[in-house]
Amino acid sequence: MGLYWTLFKTFFKIGVVTFGGGYAMIPMIEEEVVHKNQWINKDRFVDLLAIAQSCPGAFAVNISIFIGYALRKSKGGVIAALGCALPSFIIILLIAMFFHQFEDNRIVAAIFRGIRPAVVALIAVPTFELAKSAKINLTNCWIPIGGGLLIWLLGVNPIYIIIAAGIGGFIYGKFIKPTE
Secondary structure, three states: OHHHHHHHHHHHHHHHHHHOOOHHHHHHHHHHHHOOOOOEEEEEEEEHHHHHOOOOHHHHHHEEEEEEEHHHHHHHHHHHHHHHHOOOOOOOOHHHHHHHHHHOHHHHHHHHHHHHHHHHHHHHHHHHHHHOOOOOOOOHHHHHHHHHHHHHHHOOHHHHHHHHHHHHHHHHHHHHHHHH
C-alpha cells in the first residue's frame, strides 16, 4: 500500500501545482520520478515521454499511467492516473461553478495575461532538456525542426510526422548505421 499511496500523492501534487498542461509538468515529473524517488532512470523516462506523446489522450495522464504501470502494472497505472487527473477535475469543477462570478473581472484577466508567457517558458525548458536527453545535436536537429515546420506551416498531421520519423529511424538503424 505504501508505494501506491506515494505514487498517488506524487502525481496529485504534480497535478495541483503545475499550470500550462502536460508539457509544463515534465520537469516536475522528472524530478519526482527519476531523481527524488528513483523509480525509473533518465533513459527510460525519455522513452516513456516519447510513447506518451505518441498516444491519444492527455499527455500528463498518459505519462502518469506509463510510470505507474512500470512500477506496479495495471493497478499502479490507475492509481497514478487518478492522482494526476483528480486535481484538474476538482479545479475545473470549481471554476465551472464560480466562473460566471469573475469572468469579466479585470484583475483575473490581468493574472491570466501574466501567466501566459510563463507557461511558454514552462514548455520551452523541458523541450530543450528532452532534446539533450534524446541526443539531438547540430547533425540531426533538422528532424524536429523540419517536423515542427511541417506541422506549423503546412498543417501536416503530427501522426504522419511520427510515422515518418519512426520509419526513418528504423531504416537508419537497420541499414545505414547499425548499433554496436
